[in-house]
Amino acid sequence: MKKQVARSILITALVFGLAGTAVAQQLHLNVFGGYTFRERVDISGTYNGLRYNRVFMEHSEHFGGSLEFEFRPGVAIDLRYQLQPTTGWADHGVSRTTFDLDVHYITLGVLRYREFSDVASGFGGIMIGAGVFDSDKFSTTNFSIGFQAGILAKFSEAVGLKIGAQLMSPVQGAGAGLFFGTGGASVGVSTFSTVFQFGFTGGLRFSFGGTGGTSSSAPPRMR
Numbered sequence: 001m002k003k004q005v006a007r008s009i010l011i012t013a014l015v016f017g018l019a020g021t022a023v024a025q026q027l028h029l030n031v032f033g034g035y036t037f038r039e040r041v042d043i044s045g046t047y048n049g050l051r052y053n054r055v056f057m058e059h060s061e062h063f064g065g066s067l068e069f070e071f072r073p074g075v076a077i078d079l080r081y082q083l084q085p086t087t088g089w090a091d092h093g094v095s096r097t098t099f100d101l102d103v104h105y106i107t108l109g110v111l112r113y114r115e116f117s118d119v120a121s122g123f124g125g126i127m128i129g130a131g132v133f134d135s136d137k138f139s140t141t142n143f144s145i146g147f148q149a150g151i152l153a154k155f156s157e158a159v160g161l162k163i164g165a166q167l168m169s170p171v172q173g174a175g176a177g178l179f180f181g182t183g184g185a186s187v188g189v190s191t192f193s194t195v196f197q198f199g200f201t202g203g204l205r206f207s208f209g210g211t212g213g214t215s216s217s218a219p220p221r222m223r
Contacts, residue, residue, distance in 0.1 A: 025209070028068035028076065030162060032203025036062050036084050036103075039197050057101065060086035062199060068111060078109045078125060082168075084197075088135070103197070104132040105168055107146055123164070124149040131170040142170035152205065160205040168197045 038059040064082035071077060084103040089096045107129030113121045124147075131144035150164020 025072065026070040027208045028070065029206045029208070030066045030068065030203055031206075032065065032162065032201050033061060033063040034166075034199050034201030034203075036060060036086075036168075036197050036199035039195055041195055054091045056089050056091070057103070057195075057197070058087045058089075060084055062103075062201070064105075068205075074113045074115075076111045076113075078107075078111045078127065080107045080109065080127060080129075081105070082107075099135045099137050102132075102134045104130075104134065105144060105146065106130045106132070107144065109146070109148075111148075113152065119154045121152045121154075122150070123152055123162075127168075131168065133170075144168060144170045148201075150201075158207050160207070161202070162205050163200075163202040165198070165200050168199075170195050 036059060039057045041055045041057075062082055062084035064080065066078050066080035068076040068078050082105040086101050086103065087098060088101040089098040105127075107127035109125050109127030109129075111123055111125035113123045115121045127146035127148065129144055129146075131142045133140050133142070146166060146168040148164055148166040150162060152160050152162050154160040
């Protein structure tokens with residue numbers, strides 16, 4: 001499963017990376033880490049003869065990277081990968097089933113920047129893509145959507161610091177099948193919930209070409 005995930009990530013990055021480079025006025029490389037909070041999903045279904053009521057994804061660190069292709073001042077296409085290695089467990093009343101879980105997000109989004117000063121800018125954007133839940137017990141892929149917002153502080157034209165918050169969500173109905181796949185979950189899964197993973201993130205941005213993405217032709221500063 002992990003080899004398939006890695007191959008999908010590499011192919012996606014290569015295709016969109018080549019396409020983005022062709023149209024970008026500037027290229028920005030982001031490396032980041034952060035923290036994702038615990039999430040509980042209420043479900044109703046059976047797996048291997050046991051009936052489950054809730055599934056938990058524990059809080060843990062996450063890390064990743066992204067490429068921003070700034071195709072006009074203050075607006076960029078964002079190709080992003082994030083990994084959250086964590087643990088999960090399913091509650092079925094008398095006991096629980098625990099499993100190691102890697103949560104991968106591979107997304108493509110649009111970011112908009114707004115200058116506050118010569119060295120600080122706010123940013124916000126939306127992402128869509130795939131959320132991959134990978135474990136030794138199962139592996140599922142769901143269409144996902146995300147939102148991010150924060151502050152960019154420039155140390156120089158080439159290096160900056162990004163700090164922000166994010167919300168990631170697999171928008172497909174998240175019954176027992178989200179975590180156990182369709183092979184083991186019963187057909188009678190009836191309750192579906194949406195997963196909302198909220199977290200904070202921070203990291204460095206490296207800019208190549210131009211003026212680091214906050215040139216005088218960018219959108220006017222907020223007053």
